[in-house]
Amino acid sequence: MTVKLYDIDSHLKEFEATVISCENAVAVLDKTAFFPEGGGQTADTGEIDGVRVLDVQIKDGVIYHYLEKDIEIGKIVKCKIDWDERFRKMQNHSGEHIISGIVHSLYGFNNVGFHLSKAEMTMDFDGILTREDLLKIEKLANIAVWQNVKFNCYYPESLENLEYRSKLDLTEDVRIVEIENYDRCACCAPHVNTSAEIGVIKILDFCKLRGGVRLFVKCGSDALDDYNTRYQNDLKISSLLCAEQSEIATAVEKLIETEGNLKFLITDLKRRLIAEKVKNFNPESDVTAEFESGMDIKELQLYADQLYKKAGGIRAVLSETDGGYYFAICGDEKPLGEFFACFKNAFNVKGGGRGNMVQGTVFASHDEIVKIIL
Ligand SMILES: [Zn+2]
Incomplete structure (x- = not known):
């Protein structure tokens, strides 16, 4: 041993x-x-x-x-x-015991899962806790830190008449970690000597899990690092939006609203543009191809359909994308079928269609497409 x-x-x-x-x-x-x-x-x-x-x-x-x-x-x-990492783990693990003790005494829920690595700490409870409950638990846990309570770790001579939390039903070599006035739990890990060493206990988030909840928590040095990362992000966002740090959420909401309005306006303008182009469309050939930019498949479908309805023939419209073009092609079913078969034969094409319309993506250059189809 x-x-x-x-x-x-x-x-x-x-x-x-x-x-x-x-x-x-x-x-x-x-x-x-x-x-x-x-x-x-x-x-x-x-x-x-x-x-x-x-x-x-x-x-x-x-x-x-x-x-x-x-x-x-x-x-x-x-x-x-590696002391820095070990001390971080002690801060986190000791913080976990304080939270688990408080949850057990306030709600009667058990800690049924625990994971602590360099990257994160999670703890699972067998009952539902709300965001409000968690705020209360977090406050009480930090009060325990401020009280600088003692951690006492020992192997008791007898487990009889000793009340303690435990995940396993061990009867031998049970090591007890006792936190003055807060908790008594079976645990094999090293802990801080007094709660002040933990520094701060921060419950970051939670999710529902198997009828209970999983908490994501950071303590001590990890909590400070996390705060700094978030603070730097807030500073950056605040400067990008020219908004006070306390107002960044409202500023983002406004930005999203403006973006929505702009999208609506752009869609409307594109539809007007398509209508204008269709109005001026007087083809000299049975097969035409219109090259556009910034149109999505739906807009291309609308455009091709209106060109076909106005002039008949085979009407292709294409809009640039990575390495090729989105396309929509309209025509009478049989000639369109024959045309599309040649089109697929000539190029790397992803897509298809039915009736008077085919659509998809073609991976070829403007010149290659024009040379083959016109
Ligand atoms: Zn433990």
Whole structure:
């Protein structure tokens, strides 16, 4: 069994240990401060004797360090964990216990899922919480931080008469994490010594999940980084919209409304333009092609249909897109069918149609199209 130094001192960043075994770059030490993956939290990383520790796992009480290469058996080695990342995890995990304790005491819901990695922390509860509930929980959790309450982690002599939260039905080696006045829970992970170390607890978002809710939460340093990212975004948006930061949502609403009005106006103008072009359309040939820009398929269909209705024949209209043209072609069914068969034969075409109309995309240049179809 490996001695778990993180159980004795969760703030131990560097330590010395003896290498008991090392095979295929997997090392066992007599004692370690590296927390192995467990209880929803990913493993610590760091260095042993200058060699990177990539992963840490525990099996039957023995902690295995997955290294970049082998280290010498029997040697006393200097070890260092990536403290910044580990402390962030402690801030988040301890924040999770405070939230779970508050949710349990206020609503009776259990924490039934927990995930903590470098990128995010999620926690699942077996009951529905509303946005209003979450605001209240978040406030109470931060009050617990301000009160600087003690975290006490221990292995109790007996579990009898001890009330505590637990995800698993363990009866042996149960480690208890107790937060003065807030929570008592079975947990194997390293925690802060007092709640002030957490800094801030921020519930970012939630979603419904299997009859309960999943919360997305950031604590401490992660919450501060998140705040800074959002603040920088707000600053940028505020400057782009020439709006006060507190007014950016209203400014975006106005922008969306203006965009909607403009789209409506552009559609109307394009329809008028099509009507004008149709009015002036006096073809000398049975087959014509009109090249346009900025028209969508619906507009092209309308345009081709009106040209055909006015002059008969085969009437193609095309509008530029990436690497080719959108097109709509109208004509009498049989000649249109024959024309479209040649068209598909000549070019890379995606599309089709029925009756008097075919439409789609053709991947060819203006000159190639004109040369073949006119
Ligand atoms: Zn825990």
